[in-house]
Amino acid sequence: MIPFNKPYFHGSELVHITEALTSGKISGDGYFTKKCHDFFEHRYGFKKVLLTTSCTDALEMAAILIDIQPFDEVIAPSYTFVSTVNAFALRGAKIVFADSCDDHPNIDPAQIEKLITPNTKAIVVVHYAGVACDMDSIMEIANRFNIPVVEDAAQAIDSFYNGVPLGSIGTFGTFSFHETKNIIAGEGGMLVINDDRYINRAEIIREKGTNRTSFFRGEVAKYGWVDIGSSFLPSDIIAAFLFAQLQNIEKIQTKRKAIWQRYYERLSTALVESDISLPNMPAYATNNAHMFYLVCKTLEQRTSLISYLKGLSVNVVFHYLSLHNSQFYIDNYDGDALIYSDNYSDCLVRLPMFYELELEQVDFICDKIIEYIVDIDI
Numbered sequence: 001m002i003p004f005n006k007p008y009f010h011g012s013e014l015v016h017i018t019e020a021l022t023s024g025k026i027s028g029d030g031y032f033t034k035k036c037h038d039f040f041e042h043r044y045g046f047k048k049v050l051l052t053t054s055c056t057d058a059l060e061m062a063a064i065l066i067d068i069q070p071f072d073e074v075i076a077p078s079y080t081f082v083s084t085v086n087a088f089a090l091r092g093a094k095i096v097f098a099d100s101c102d103d104h105p106n107i108d109p110a111q112i113e114k115l116i117t118p119n120t121k122a123i124v125v126v127h128y129a130g131v132a133c134d135m136d137s138i139m140e141i142a143n144r145f146n147i148p149v150v151e152d153a154a155q156a157i158d159s160f161y162n163g164v165p166l167g168s169i170g171t172f173g174t175f176s177f178h179e180t181k182n183i184i185a186g187e188g189g190m191l192v193i194n195d196d197r198y199i200n201r202a203e204i205i206r207e208k209g210t211n212r213t214s215f216f217r218g219e220v221a222k223y224g225w226v227d228i229g230s231s232f233l234p235s236d237i238i239a240a241f242l243f244a245q246l247q248n249i250e251k252i253q254t255k256r257k258a259i260w261q262r263y264y265e266r267l268s269t270a271l272v273e274s275d276i277s278l279p280n281m282p283a284y285a286t287n288n289a290h291m292f293y294l295v296c297k298t299l300e301q302r303t304s305l306i307s308y309l310k311g312l313s314v315n316v317v318f319h320y321l322s323l324h325n326s327q328f329y330i331d332n333y334d335g336d337a338l339i340y341s342d343n344y345s346d347c348l349v350r351l352p353m354f355y356e357l358e359l360e361q362v363d364f365i366c367d368k369i370i371e372y373i374v375d376i377d378i
């Protein structure tokens, strides 16, 4: 059986965790949290980063920092994970969905502009599969209307838009270290703050609404309740695990990219004559090999391909169900039909993609897909 995903452990995670335990301090913002923060600020030049317990929490922090109020409108893609918008729905926002591009699951900037009203308080974009959205167009619209942008970069670690790291372009970026991502900590996340004005308040919100972070820096004599907030910081045990992964990011990314490239090389010529398409990579985007997917012509074709591969013990899976068609959205809002989002919901299929996947296994999966296409052509 070839699984769809298998979390990768380097081995040094345990060494770091033991070190954290022997240090006697395992609550948040300890030695390893600082190591992770330094890593991101140095490697990607992020202005300010804060580890969180999940990407969902980082998104919730962004919604609080933007000061989302009931009935404010937030524009987001429908083809995404529920957390992208739930963080804003929690604050009472009205979620307004924009469609995907015709040639990519990412949000279509032309759709965003049409949805802006005087009540629009945030634009949330998702770099699907770690491939950048059209950020110049998105930032041009956002700046013209003076609306903050949140990049849900959950899948986009180590990926770039015209050479600029994803997560550093909008007002905020949010990352995930869930075990299904490239770099993992079991559960974990990070908020990137690209605008100085939000840094101080972000530290407070993350520390239960207190100024404890500045107290520990010696900036205030005692700390107390200064704002709303919650407990968004992870234990240093999580950070110890994460730091081991970060130290191996080059190795992990090189292997994942080799797997992705092998899929692409094997399938690109074979699929040319078929009605199944390969991922489209815009010239401005890098590929961080988070995901390898195919887009079938119809739902029936996808169902048949999935069951064919499952019959050969290859676990391939579909992805998001458009959020504008969810029970929660239909019960609470009304929105337009979004044809491209629906198309990816019906037709996109993800192939196995994880560090330990062998190139021989990739070849096997590709051979079977090619045989499947030849068979249905006859």
Ligand SMILES: *Cc1c(COP(=O)(O)O)cnc(C)c1O
Residues within 6 Å of the ligand: 053, 054, 055, 056, 057, 080, 081, 083, 084, 126, 152, 154, 155, 175, 176, 177, 178, 187, 188, 189
């Ligand atoms: C994984 C993911 C999330 C959620 O990340 P968690 O760390 O599990 O909260 C949010 N958005 C997108 C696009 C994701 O892929």
